């Protein structure tokens with residue numbers, strides 16, 4: 315076949331060259347990308363739930379091979395016949411399946427490839443021997459980064475109302491005292507707390523507090539409170555940018571299934587929370603009082619967990635009001 319630049323190359327070489335140009339254009343399309351196809355999209359969702367559920371920009375990452383090629387710089391290098399022919403051999407940069415039809419381009423503010431092996435190893439270790447997480451260099455780096463952040467973090471006031479929901483059943487006359495930390499003996503493993511370690515989980519909006527624990531046919535009281543005391547807050551919220559290594563690591567945590575796994579059913583052992591509980595231990599060790607993080611249930615929602623709350627909530631919060639939903 316006639317070629318603009320690659321007459322002297324074999325057919326096989328031309329297929330590889332075409333793929334290289336395609337990958338180059340993917341990379342330049344966004345600053346730090348990973349593309350996934352029909353085959354691997356579900357797997358990507360499972361690995362990066364934070365990214366998929368929050369980043370509205372990413373929802374626009376859907377495209378088709380034809381559309382992408384039509385707008386990419388590949389036009390400058392190949393004749394239309396070459397594009398037509400070699401596009402049939404393109405492979406998904408994520409799973410290597412043949413790329414036909416549609417794919418998604420996701421942008422992360424860090425190199426996914428750099429972190430992916432570590433994340434897999436951490437997930438395996440968290441499931442096999444959770445007390446040994448610190449034997450992994452990635453977990454050690456997480457501790458170092460959080461300790462570093464703890465040294466420079468200043469106590470700050472929580473802005474705006476905070477909301478906390480409780481089942482309405484058995485609580486006919488709810489008061490502020492009912493929205494403090496639960497008694498230790500009643501506390502099972504949670505996203506950030508070990509069993510027997512009470513923490514207070516708050517949301518920045520009533521809706522978020524409700525959807526975080528909503529169950530069909532169950533009523534909840536949702537208390538609106540103002541948090542009075544200043545706290546040192548570890549910020550694990552999703553951000554579109556990450557410049558320093560510490561910011562990259564925090565964004566990797568915030569977006570990966572290690573920290574943003576949706577709650578998976580009832581039961582005593584919650585393996586999906588092992589790494590978040592490790593992060594909470596790091597935060598406590600570094601002198602933080604709370605962790606702020608993005609909701610996994612409410613796209614725009616944000617949560618705050620108070621790591622070592624006092625027994626008497628009235629000393630740190632004042633009640634605005636209580637509503638019963640739904």
Ligand SMILES: [Zn+2]
Pocket residue numbers: 349350351352353354355406407408409410411
């Ligand atoms: Zn794929």
